[in-house]
Amino acid sequence: MTATGTPTGLSQGSRTHGGIGESTLRPDGFLKVTGEFAYSSDMWHEDMLWGHTLRSTVAHAEIRSVDIAEALATPGVYAVLTYDDLPAAVKHYGLEIKDTPALAHGKVRHHGEPVALVAADHPETARRAAAKIRVDYAELPVVTDEASATAPGAVLVHEHRTDHHSGRVPHPNVVHRQPVVRGDASAAARRAEVIVTGDYVFGMQDQAFLGPESGLAVPADDGGVDLYVATQWLHSDRAQIAPVLGLPEEKVRMTLSGVGGAFGGREDLSMQIHASLLALRTGKPVKMVYNRFESFFGHVHRHPARLHYEHGATRDGKLTHVRCRIVLDGGAYASSSPAVVGNAASLGIGPYVVDDIDIEVLALYTNNPPCGAMRGFGAVQACFAYEAQMDKLAAALGTDPVELRRRNAMSQGATMPTGQTVDSPAPVAELLRRVKALPLPPERQWEVAGGAPDVRALPGGLSNTTHGEGVVRGVGYAVGIKNVGFSEGFDDYSTARVRMEVVGGVPVATVHTAMAEVGQGGVTVHAQIARTELGVAQVTIQPADTRVGSAGSTSASRQTYVTGGAVKAACETVRERVLDLGRRKLGSYHPAWAHAGLRLEGGKVVTDAGEALAELADVLADEAVEAEQEWRHRPTEAFDPVTGQGNGHVQYSFAAHRAVVEVDTELGLVKVVELACAQDVGKALNPLSVVGQIQGGSTQGLGMAVMEEILVDPVTAKVRNPSFTDYLIPTILDTPTMPVDVLELADEHAPYGLRGVGEAPTLSSTPAVLAAIRAATGLELNRTPVRPEHLTGTG
Amino acid sequence: MRVTFTVNGRRTEADDVWEGESLLYVLRERLGLPGSKNACEQGECGSCTVRLDGVPVCSCLVAAGQAEGRDVVTVEGLADHARRRALARGRPYPEGAADGPALAPVQQAFVDAGAVQCGFCTPGLLVAADELLERAPDPSDADIREALSGNLCRCTGYEKILDAVRLAAVRQGARDARDDQEGSVR
Ligand code: FES
Numbered sequence: 001m002t003a004t005g006t007p008t009g010l011s012q013g014s015r016t017h018g019g020i021g022e023s024t025l026r027p028d029g030f031l032k033v034t035g036e037f038a039y040s041s042d043m044w045h046e047d048m049l050w051g052h053t054l055r056s057t058v059a060h061a062e063i064r065s066v067d068i069a070e071a072l073a074t075p076g077v078y079a080v081l082t083y084d085d086l087p088a089a090v091k092h093y094g095l096e097i098k099d100t101p102a103l104a105h106g107k108v109r110h111h112g113e114p115v116a117l118v119a120a121d122h123p124e125t126a127r128r129a130a131a132k133i134r135v136d137y138a139e140l141p142v143v144t145d146e147a148s149a150t151a152p153g154a155v156l157v158h159e160h161r162t163d164h165h166s167g168r169v170p171h172p173n174v175v176h177r178q179p180v181v182r183g184d185a186s187a188a189a190r191r192a193e194v195i196v197t198g199d200y201v202f203g204m205q206d207q208a209f210l211g212p213e214s215g216l217a218v219p220a221d222d223g224g225v226d227l228y229v230a231t232q233w234l235h236s237d238r239a240q241i242a243p244v245l246g247l248p249e250e251k252v253r254m255t256l257s258g259v260g261g262a263f264g265g266r267e268d269l270s271m272q273i274h275a276s277l278l279a280l281r282t283g284k285p286v287k288m289v290y291n292r293f294e295s296f297f298g299h300v301h302r303h304p305a306r307l308h309y310e311h312g313a314t315r316d317g318k319l320t321h322v323r324c325r326i327v328l329d330g331g332a333y334a335s336s337s338p339a340v341v342g343n344a345a346s347l348g349i350g351p352y353v354v355d356d357i358d359i360e361v362l363a364l365y366t367n368n369p370p371c372g373a374m375r376g377f378g379a380v381q382a383c384f385a386y387e388a389q390m391d392k393l394a395a396a397l398g399t400d401p402v403e404l405r406r407r408n409a410m411s412q413g414a415t416m417p418t419g420q421t422v423d424s425p426a427p428v429a430e431l432l433r434r435v436k437a438l439p440l441p442p443e444r445q446w447e448v449a450g451g452a453p454d455v456r457a458l459p460g461g462l463s464n465t466t467h468g469e470g471v472v473r474g475v476g477y478a479v480g481i482k483n484v485g486f487s488e489g490f491d492d493y494s495t496a497r498v499r500m501e502v503v504g505g506v507p508v509a510t511v512h513t514a515m516a517e518v519g520q521g522g523v524t525v526h527a528q529i530a531r532t533e534l535g536v537a538q539v540t541i542q543p544a545d546t547r548v549g550s551a552g553s554t555s556a557s558r559q560t561y562v563t564g565g566a567v568k569a570a571c572e573t574v575r576e577r578v579l580d581l582g583r584r585k586l587g588s589y590h591p592a593w594a595h596a597g598l599r600l601e602g603g604k605v606v607t608d609a610g611e612a613l614a615e616l617a618d619v620l621a622d623e624a625v626e627a628e629q630e631w632r633h634r635p636t637e638a639f640d641p642v643t644g645q646g647n648g649h650v651q652y653s654f655a656a657h658r659a660v661v662e663v664d665t666e667l668g669l670v671k672v673v674e675l676a677c678a679q680d681v682g683k684a685l686n687p688l689s690v691v692g693q694i695q696g697g698s699t700q701g702l703g704m705a706v707m708e709e710i711l712v713d714p715v716t717a718k719v720r721n722p723s724f725t726d727y728l729i730p731t732i733l734d735t736p737t738m739p740v741d742v743l744e745l746a747d748e749h750a751p752y753g754l755r756g757v758g759e760a761p762t763l764s765s766t767p768a769v770l771a772a773i774r775a776a777t778g779l780e781l782n783r784t785p786v787r788p789e790h791l792t793g794t795g
Numbered sequence: 796m797r798v799t800f801t802v803n804g805r806r807t808e809a810d811d812v813w814e815g816e817s818l819l820y821v822l823r824e825r826l827g828l829p830g831s832k833n834a835c836e837q838g839e840c841g842s843c844t845v846r847l848d849g850v851p852v853c854s855c856l857v858a859a860g861q862a863e864g865r866d867v868v869t870v871e872g873l874a875d876h877a878r879r880r881a882l883a884r885g886r887p888y889p890e891g892a893a894d895g896p897a898l899a900p901v902q903q904a905f906v907d908a909g910a911v912q913c914g915f916c917t918p919g920l921l922v923a924a925d926e927l928l929e930r931a932p933d934p935s936d937a938d939i940r941e942a943l944s945g946n947l948c949r950c951t952g953y954e955k956i957l958d959a960v961r962l963a964a965v966r967q968g969a970r971d972a973r974d975d976q977e978g979s980v981r
């Protein structure tokens with residue numbers, strides 16, 4: 001039986017290449033290596049103006065007056081805007097608490113707060129005009145830490161708080177407070193045979209993404225604005241921007257431009273509202289690009305923290321209890337401080353089984369720079385302290401530190417401090433075992449047979465400060481636990497639209513989501529998912545914009561899980577429709593069409609027995625099949641405000657590190673020789689990207705351990721080092737070999753069993769490096785980053 | 796002022812350049828060559844690395860006027876530069892695709908090794924790495940680290956960047972080896 005359209009001559013179905021589990025290459029790789037990829041700072045429009053922000057030079061002051069006359073009169077200047085020019089009744093924005101003024105209103109609360117805006121025909125003209133704006137500040141006293149913020153009569157950072165946390169906090173300068181109490185820590189402490197306590201300080205880290213805050217705002221004919229910017233979450237931006245512009249959301253159209261890294265620092269707005277205001281006022285496209293100095297003021301940082309811990313254990317090394325108190329400095333505006341508090345509290349004792357717990361975490365309002373999201377989000381600070389405590393406890397017990405951790409390690413079925421059951425694999429002991437089993441790098445690597453030492457392999461490097469004398473080696477371990485996705489009852493959904501059609505004779509899938517590709521490789525993975533589900537070779541990824549529903553944020557290690565889940569779900573719907581189409585068109589030719597279990601593979605419709613029924617190109621012909629799906633992970637719930645109990649998290653991820661360091665004890669210089677990581681990723685959708693994420697995350701943790709810190713003057717609350725000259729991030733010389741051991745224990749609740757990858761490696765690398773430096777030097781070292789003066793006893 | 800120089804093999808003029816403008820600004824904003832990146836504009840990150848008369852420089856620190864009459868190669872011209880070099884040295888060069896010239900070996904290696912994440916550091920790293928490989932076709936890891944120490948990358952942790960440079964060196968070496976074989980047969 002042969003008729004027109006009848007599939008003949010089909011071979012067996014063949015696997016579709018480039019699906020999940022393969023190390024397919026980035027679709028944007030070609031553009032990125034040729035310089036053609038358009039980042040937000042590359043946006044260009046004929047006739048565009050340049051915007052510039054004037055920022056406060058003081059941390060806390062009343063603004064008595066702002067004189068813009070001279071700036072406005074500067075040739076080439078098109079507009080100068082202040083708070084008085086904000087067009088709508090809504091003048092504040094914020095991720096959770098809308099406490100951040102679009103431009104300073106009556107007061108500035110931190111150094112570098114935006115006060116006025118200029119648009120001009122040349123960036124230098126805009127900068128010079130901004131310098132002519134005269135702001136009369138009446139300085140106010142600053143609060144900079146817990147003591148000054150909560151002292152009687154302390155200055156209130158926000159005098160008139162009305163947010164939903166304000167009724168529950170112990171002081172108006174506390175943004176949010178979350179206790180987690182389980183069992184009876186006091187009673188357990190009486191049973192403890194060994195107790196160790198410690199006070200730890202965690203410095204302020206910067207995301208230091210390389211692509212500066214930047215973008216282009218283009219005024220539209222309908223009175224709205226088209227925005228091309230680098231961000232982590234288009235829809236969240238729009239929801240904050242539109243009310244301040246006085247526009248309905250549909251008149252604020254956002255398209256993601258190329259993002260040069262994010263790491264949490266683009267979750268809050270930076271120049272989005274400012275460029276839009278200038279564009280709407282001047283009627284011209286306005287481009288804004290922060291320089292590095294401004295970038296340090298243009299985004300929130302990682303919360304610095306003070307942490308007090310008490311760990312108890314029995315002689316045989318079983319943890320009896322943990323008590324801790326973590327004070328996070330949230331700076332002048334709330335940003336995501338409340339959620340960071342929830343994370344630090346619920347993950348505050350690490351991946352260990354402890355029945356009796358007493359945790360208190362709070363975030364302060366101060367006049368320091370605002371702090372918010374950064375890779376690891378509240379779990380990082382806690383991990384630094386609880387891992388130091390585990391080492392301390394091991395020393396007190398005379399036990400091997402890894403053995404002590406393994407004895408207390410949680411596993412699947414464990415109960416979190418919040419009462420939540422860990423219902424997927426939790427291979428904590430196994431990760432430690434693996435990372436410990438890796439071969440150690442050879443000793444004295446600087447020794448070159450028969451020659452002078454290779455100083456490049458020594459602490460101090462090319463500075464030639466030692467030839468090996470005074471250099472000691474240490475090895476340290478750490479492990480951490482991080483939640484994946486947004487927690488505490490947040491409706492954490494994503495949306496994907498998938499279309500399948502025949503282009504040039506071949507079936508092509510198109511994936512459209514609003515996911516921000518910030519470098520993590522989501523675009524690669526989405527194409528892999530579409531190939532796997534739809535059996536096509538060619539997948540087009542549409543630019544992310546607000547013409548499709550929200551994808552949520554590219555943060556919290558959630559995008560592959562949630563937007564990946566949405567792409568998978570949309571593909572499944574498309575597949576069903578394609579199969580229906582096939583049944584209608586071709587079902588009469590082959591009985592197998594009636595059966596369930598048909599797959600799309602290698603461009604064909606294939607039975608579960610592997611028989612090819614039809615070419616997808618023939619099934620689709622000139623029809624396009626499209627589906628849009630919203631997808632949600634399992635619901636979570638808020639933590640109880642008093643006990644901290646609740647099923648607050650969706651999924652946990654785990655990583656362990658071993659650091660090997662060499663320290664020049666005379667000069668206090670550290671060289672990290674190797675940083676090995678073992679991590680469980682559930683399922684590696686793209687092994688190459690997974691390893692890249694783990695190495696990148698580990699390096700940020702290394703940076704925190706030995707060099708990265710934003711220094712804020714404790715008296716004036718001014719930032720002292722807003723440049724890459726003074727804020728150091730690891731170079732290729734500071735970064736060691738990084739072996740990675742990837743474990744894949746599927747989480748049955750997640751798409752393909754995957755586990756969010758990006759953040760966990762940032763947790764344990766810092767304490768592992770610290771542990772190694774302690775092992776090398778015998779010093780206590782309770783703050784991070786470690787500086788030479790801490791090692792030489794001179795600081 | 797007007798600046799006249801050679802950019803990626805082509806004689807180029809930029810008009811109305813203000814004295815304070817950097818070479819980076821002129822390339823990006825006046826000549827439509829935004830491949831060189833602006834991550835710090837203070838000589839600390841290497842994202843803006845270009846070659847000026849063959850020498851890698853931070854173009855953010857070069858006043859545009861300093862480029863007068865000189866030869867600039869940016870990431871946009873890297874493939875062409877690598878092709879010319881290969882031809883000049885009598886080496887084969889990968890065929891270009893229908894839609895353009897082939898990537899320079901170091902560019903292809905960055906893609907293949909997973910050395911590109913956000914990619915913002917990539918243009919500067921490529922220019923620096925290609926210059927290293929031109930000078931030292933078979934660099935040691937320590938050589939690579941030294942040559943790239945002026946280029947910050949915040950995403951990758953550098954391990955895959957090392958892989959990429961090693962891969963590019965091997966591929967260029969592999970071609971050399973084949974050349975030699977062919978040469979001996981002839
Ligand atoms: S932009 Fe030139 S070195 Fe950073």
Ligand code: FES
Pocket residue numbers: 210260261519910911912913914915916917947948949950951
């Ligand atoms: S890939 Fe993002 S900075 Fe290097």
